[in-house]
Amino acid sequence: MTEFTEIPVLSLGARSDAELASAFREAYGTTGFGYISEHGVPQTLIDAMFDAARQFHAMPMDKKMAVAVNKTHRGYIPINTSTDVNSTLADVTKPNQSASFMMMREDATEDPAVYLSGPNQWPDLDGFRPVLEAYAQAMTRLGRRLMRIALLAAEVRDHSIMDAFDTPTIWLRLLHYPPQPERSPDDLYGSAPHTDFGCLTLLAQDQVGGLQVRTPAGHWVDAPYKAGTLVVNVGDMLHRMSNGRLLSTPHRVINRSGRERHSIPFFFDPHVNTQIAPLPGTGEAQFAPIRFADFLRAELEAAYEVHQQERDEVNST
Ligand SMILES: O=C(O)CCC(=O)C(=O)O
Numbered sequence: 064m065t066e067f068t069e070i071p072v073l074s075l076g077a078r079s080d081a082e083l084a085s086a087f088r089e090a091y092g093t094t095g096f097g098y099i100s101e102h103g104v105p106q107t108l109i110d111a112m113f114d115a116a117r118q119f120h121a122m123p124m125d126k127k128m129a130v131a132v133n134k135t136h137r138g139y140i141p142i143n144t145s146t147d148v149n150s151t152l153a154d155v156t157k158p159n160q161s162a163s164f165m166m167m168r169e170d171a172t173e174d175p176a177v178y179l180s181g182p183n184q185w186p187d188l189d190g191f192r193p194v195l196e197a198y199a200q201a202m203t204r205l206g207r208r209l210m211r212i213a214l215l216a217a218e219v220r221d222h223s224i225m226d227a228f229d230t231p232t233i234w235l236r237l238l239h240y241p242p243q244p245e246r247s248p249d250d251l252y253g254s255a256p257h258t259d260f261g262c263l264t265l266l267a268q269d270q271v272g273g274l275q276v277r278t279p280a281g282h283w284v285d286a287p288y289k290a291g292t293l294v295v296n297v298g299d300m301l302h303r304m305s306n307g308r309l310l311s312t313p314h315r316v317i318n319r320s321g322r323e324r325h326s327i328p329f330f331f332d333p334h335v336n337t338q339i340a341p342l343p344g345t346g347e348a349q350f351a352p353i354r355f356a357d358f359l360r361a362e363l364e365a366a367y368e369v370h371q372q373e374r375d376e377v378n379s380t
């Protein structure tokens with residue numbers, strides 16, 4: 064694999080699909096990460112999201128715990144309750160030093176045939192829901208566009224997999240990282256080293272910094288704030304669909320800035336009942352097919368058990 068020293072920038076403005084696909088292949092076939100500029104999401108909407116995130120995290124704990132994360136993975140995850148129990152990338156024993164609010168697709172009801180389906184939990188905070196819904200809609204549009212470019216980049220012949228994104232699995236996550244002490248233990252992370260589960264992650268971050276991306280040789284490259292861009296990375300499912308051509312690269316967050324950090328990842332994934340396998344055109348299959356829901360269940364349920372114990376502790380104090 065090719066070593067890299069910085070994260071490439073890709074502009075979506077005024078370029079043909081073929082040019083975009085070739086730039087995408089170059090970036091995501093070597094680093095798995097890129098800064099996307101001219102992405103079309105209005106800066107005013109991104110700013111409104113950070114305002115909503117700051118207001119949410121500033122609420123009293125009891126108001127946040129009123130929407131504590133549920134079995135369908137929607138709601139508030141307090142700090143010290145999210146340990147990456149499945150991390151094979153680092154020996155992680157300490158919980159992530161972050162809290163977050165999770166919004167997913169808004170379904171009218173829970174459908175037993177659709178893992179993680181259901182309505183969202185909304186906090187008692189004026190104006191919060193409409194901003195998150197507008198942002199999720201804008202990011203879904205951008206996610207579909209980037210997925211089409213990714214399929215071209217991976218030389219996929221038949222794009223019918225795009226149907227799996229008509230009713231996508233989405234997560235909009237409002238993350239808050241308190242400052243970590245400068246001399247905190249080496250294995251204390253805002254977000255422990257991990258790869259993302261799904262297809263594409265589209266991240267807006269504030270100016271504080273702390274996100275780092277691992278190179279093939281095991282070095283950590285900073286992914287600082289760059290005005291006008293979103294940090295976009297490929298996850299495990301797109302890695303499999305592309306038969307390994309597009310990389311799902313480990314990353315982590317350590318906030319030693321002395322300041323609070325906010326970031327807002329949007330995870331854009333196929334419907335949970337999608338069969339994930341290397342797509343036609345990508346060569347001899349290097350991965351066995353799996354259903355996205357089965358993969359997710361295994362990853363999330365182990366983490367949920369840990370959360371439940373710790374939520375009980377928060378509630379009893
Ligand atoms: O906060 C960040 O910059 C990255 C968060 C992240 O990697 C994740 O939530 O998967």
Ligand SMILES: [Fe+2]
Pocket residue numbers: 257258259264314
């Ligand atoms: Fe991530």
